Amino acid sequence: MQIITPHYILMRDKVSTNMSVAFDKTIKKIAPFDELIEEFQTAKVTTLRENSLLMPGLINAHVHIEFSGNKTELSYGDFMGWLYSVIENREDLINECGKECMEKAIDAMLDSGITTFGAISSHGMDLEVCENAAQNVVFFNELIGSQATMADALFTDFTSRVDASKAVKREGFYPAVAIHSPYSVHPVLIKKALAIVKNEKLKLTAHFMESEAERNWLDSSDGDFKEFFENLLKQKSNVSDAKEFLDHFDGHNVLLTHVSNANESELETISTNKHTVIHCPISNRLLGNKTLNIKNLNDKNIRWIVATDGLSSNYKLDLFEEMKISLFMHSDAPLLDFANALIRGVTIDAAQALGLNTGEIAEGKNADMIILDLDKEPNEELAIHLILHRYNISKVYINGELKKENN
16 A cells, blocks of 8 residues: 655646545545555555646547657658658558667657547557557557458468467556457458457447548549559459448447548447547648547537547657647647646546546556646646646556656
8 A cells, every 4th residue: 555645636627736646556545645554554655746636547549659760760640641751651660669778668658748648559569669668558459451361361360460469468458359450340240249249248349530531432432542453452342331330330339540531320329339539639630631620529528539640650658748739730729728638538537438447547547647847837727737737747557566766
């Protein structure tokens, strides 16, 4: 048992003072220090410096660890140009990003206060580093393949990777499933994968409506994807449209990444089925895609959260940076309300979307916590200041264990 006494505690959208937190793997009690030490007399006591802020650890729900070797190899500014550059450099990027490269990316997330991440694993090459990561990991085994002739082989590979992830038994590791996208996965494969999701009660994610090319291909088997599919896959039409893709997920709560080109009907379906949208602003900008219409999501009562995507379409895996870019990108949003929503989008809302008992400083929640060293007493605009100013993260706790210390 431990008792930690910060100067301030961020609890949802309010700041508490003169309180301490008693915890082991979970938060047992939040109360004044004298009350806690009387109840937990043998607890280890940590008293933090002036202007220290205890807040929930951050949750990065969508990141591609296997592609962490990219820095200048891929082309930015246009989605199709980027995609062709990924195909051209894919083998080199994967082969040149071994264990050390992936560990570096994971450690960088830890340094920036990320205590949980959702790894989108295309090949299973990141399984070992994710198993050994300090963070909680939702390990999304990704299914991809639009050609019916390859369905059996692709599904066999997919199930073997799912089984390998299920063999990991360490605390805070959760096997899960990712369906790549509506244009890249055959309906037969989707149905077979969803049977596993249902039977195993696994979390589910998918990319959806990231680009204009995807919009045109799914609507009319035309546009920039037409040449791509004809030349590379000898495929003249889409394997399903957007409605058919979303219909597969009836009865599932899915995390849908990007969604910046979705139409009103698709958003209504997402709202009705209580899916979650993952907002990746830096990735969208670098690949020349639309800015997600957050106001529309709010009007439709669609939960949205914030993630970095991978280093194939970002320059760092830092949610504070991601939130800052989003804060400026959505210039019409009320500043303080939006800043608070962004903070929730990397803490409590992300935890709820992933079905995890974390994301807030509250009794009974997992003790995933970070300590920030503020310059002065926080005011009502704390959320804005947390996003704008890169405060030192002096301690990172995950499941009650001190995983990082930087004084």
